[in-house]
Amino acid sequence: MTDGDDVARRISAALAPHGLILRGGFDFNDSEFAPPGPSGLPAKSVVLVGNAGAGYWRHFQAWRESRPGDLENPLDTWCRVIIGTVAEKFGARAVSPSDKPYLPFQQWAMRAEGLKPSPLGILMHPEYGLWHAYRGALLFDAGIAIPAPDKQNHLCDACVGKPCMKACPVAAYSEAGFAYDDCLGHVRGENGAPCRDRGCLDRNACPYGTAYRYPAEIQAFHMAAFARVC
Structure with missing residues (x-):
């Protein structure tokens, strides 16, 4: 087992020039499923990588300029x-x-950072709100003892009125779950321009983490991918 703080610092330093950040990690228990590490044997630990806000965008765009315009899944x-x-x-x-097969990134993220899902399904972060993502993970053959996260207050528990459930024109999010077909049809339809241009109205209605809110350009990029692929 290695010094988790030192490993975390060095990984963070390697990610920083690209606008990505370390999003926590943990050692797998001996009794739980772990995907193969670099040796092919079950990994002993995982470190999550992602972004908070738009820090990654200019680095991604600079890389994209030298690639074919029709590159599939560029991000x-x-x-x-x-x-x-x-x-x-x-x-x-x-x-x-x-x-594929899909790995349990959502469960890993909740464990690594002590977060819970918002009503929209996106994990609510106490600083970033809904404006963050997990972009990948590093699997290690050795345990690295990344420090456990402090207990986090789940902001959604104290949110009065749940504005994230009321802004969508087709009520895509409700206590019954996500109305996928209604959302996709609206985004693709003639009345979906506000969502296509500026992102999900429900997500933008959340009052938390607004300093990290993705600019319209980023939200439009992700919404175009949703409308095209789904």
Whole structure:
């Protein structure tokens, strides 16, 4: 087992030039499922990588300028390149949320950072609000003892009125869950321009983490991907 604080600092330093950040990590218990590490044996630990706010965007855009305009899944490709390079530097195996079979990134994230889902399903962060993401993870053959997160207050518990459940024109989010078809139809339809141009209205209605809110350009990029792929 290695010094988790030191490993975390060094990984953070390697990610920083790309606008990505370390999002916590943990050692797997002997009795739980762990995907293969770099050796092919079950990994002993995982470190999550992601972003908070728009810090990654200019780095991604600079990389994208030298790639074909029709490159499929460019953000996913960029993340794989960057996180894969960092993984190689630290002797880890890089994995992505889009890898199949899908890995339990949501559960890993809740465990690594002590977060809970918002009514929209996005994990609520006490500082970043809903404006963050997990872009990949590093799997290690050794335990690295990343310090456990402090107990976090779940902001949604104290939120009066739940504005994130009231802004969508087609009420895509409700206590019954996410009305996927209604959301997709609206985004693709003639009345969906506000969502296509500025992002999910429910997500933007959340009062937390507004300093990290993605600019309209980023939200439009993600919404275009949603409308095209789904």
